Amino acid sequence: MESEKEGFVLTNQKEKAILVGCLLDGDEESFYYSLEELASLTHTAEGEVVCTITQKRDRIDPSTYIGKGKLEELKHLVEELEPDVVIFNDELTPSQIRHLTDTLRIRIIDRTQLILDIFARRARSKEGKLQVELAQLEYLLPRLSGRGTELSRLGGGIGTRGPGETKLESDRRHIRRRIHDIKEQLQSVVHHRERYRSRRKKNHTFRIALVGYTNAGKSTLFNRLTTGGSLEENQLFATLDPLTKKMTLPSGFTSLLSDTVGFIQDLPTTLVAAFRSTLEEVREADLLLHVVDSSNPDYLQHEETVNQLLAQLDMDELPRLLVYNKIDQKCSGFVPVSKDDHIMISALSEEDRTRLKIKIEQVMKNLMIPFRAEIPADEGKLLARIKTETMLQHLSFHDETFSYLVKGYMMEDHPLSGILKKYQQQ
Structure with missing residues (x-):
């Protein structure tokens, strides 16, 4: 049984992938961590990494991403290892994809397409599926040149073509029409969500939202603070569709807790835009619980990525409590440096969860x-x-x-x- 999505063909067998990254002037440690993250993303998308190649450059080659010598080396590796796909660690331009495909004669995808593919696999609600499709189509539209034969996978059939109209032009027309339809459908979902939120506002329920880097342990914490229901997996983007449940605090006061999609470094801009309505749950919160995985060596970068995305979404002014999770597995050299109010816990410890609830109440009293x-x-x-x-x-x-x-x-x-x-x- 096989299902296809733009950028990744999903089968019961894992696809073999070669990963490619360019190290520009900067932090080598962060670069190699981003490659590890790319490997984790590939694994989450049911792929198997057979080889990783890197090149240190002053700037990315505008035509082929990597230099000619490294491209030749990659071509030999493709012939030798016979992978199904080559995945690049940055978002590629349309011309880079075209030149790389012509040279390597293999399917080329970039980090953005890989993330979009995972989102497409994980979305469960109608809204989530629509938002992912919108992001895929908006990513695809400027990259249509030379790829017309692949587009029926996403579109679900091309409409009747007029005289002299090329397939590429009709694909563009079809995709623009579909984007318009999805935006209209999402608008009605947004209105429904706004009515639901206004009812909650009328009831003056205190709302708390969990935010954080993907795989920080938000869903594990959510399930143990509430009656549960959110997917727990040691994989990136285990939760896509927001879930809201009641949480009772030690005083007996009941608040609403929302679990949200995890953030990630270089989150595709099309996805940030597409999920803006979903993240309205965050914007409407009275308090953010920013969950950070203290067992990850790159926890500081994760913390900063979330802060930047919150600022991008105009949510950085919301009151927040920083929750350093997995403290029982904290990495060597872990030191909390945030100026925000914080607490260190393990979501699996009942004692720690009680301490967290008491801390939440203290923060709430100040609000x-x-x-x-x-x-x-x-x-x-x-x-x-x-x-x-x-x-x-x-x-x-x-x-x-x-x-x-x-x-x-x-x-x-x-x-x-x-x-x-x-x-x-x-």
């Missing part, structure tokens, strides 16, 4: 306003709302006044804030 009020005993409905909609810290009954003393914290714009004013105690 709320305190209240102290004396509620008459016959105000049962109001007392019930206080118990479920605020972070109640103290509740005691006074016989002499036949009333309840309540103390706690609530969101400043919560409707209860105005109601409690008449029962407020100094």
Whole structure:
């Protein structure tokens, strides 16, 4: 059984791949880590790396990415090892893809196509699938030249062609039409999501979103802080579609926790744009839990990548708590250097998760306003709302006044804030 997607043919057998990377002036350690990450991406896409070649250059060759000598070496390796695909560690230009394909006579894909392929495999919801297809088509459109015969894989059939119209022109027309259709469908999903969010806002539920580099352990943490349901795998991009569940904190206060897609270095711009509506879950959050894998030697780079993407999405001003995860497996030389408030845990430790929940409550209190009020005993409905909609810290009954003393914290714009004013105690 075989299914095809642009950039990668998925079969039951693993495809053999040669990886190619260019080291420009810069951090060698980060470069070799990015190659390791490319190998992990290839593995996630059901590929098998048979060889990796690198070249140190002042700049990338505008025509063939690597130099002529290294290209000749790559050509011999392709003839010797007979791989199914050659994967480049950067996004290639249309002309680079064309020249490399002409020289090597083999399927050429780049890091962006590989990530898009993984996203296409992992998307489960209708929205996720539409967003991935949109990203694939927007990536493909400027790269159509010379590749018209491959396009029926993505398009699902080309429409009737007019007199004198070439296949390439009709492919462009078909893809632009499909992009327009997908954007319209996604717009209706966005409206539905906005209505859902406005209902949550009306209920004044405190919203928390998990963000972080892919494979940082967000889904493992999500499943153990809530009733679960998010896919846990030791693979890149195990979670694509956002999932939101209730999380009960030690005080009994209930908040909503969302698990989101993992970020990655050089995340394709088409994907950032396509998943903007999904990441609105992050934008609407009252608090971000930024999860960092402390067992990864490149944890600082991961932390910075997430910070940069949050800034790109205009989400860098949101309150956040940094959660260094997998601390039981932390890499040698690990030192938390962030200025953000942080905590070090293992998502698998119940004790650590309890510490995290207590820490979340402390951070939440700083984002709320305190209240102290004396509620008459016959105000049962109001007392019930206080118990479920605020972070109640103290509740005691006074016989002499036949009333309840309540103390706690609530969101400043919560409707209860105005109601409690008449029962407020100094």
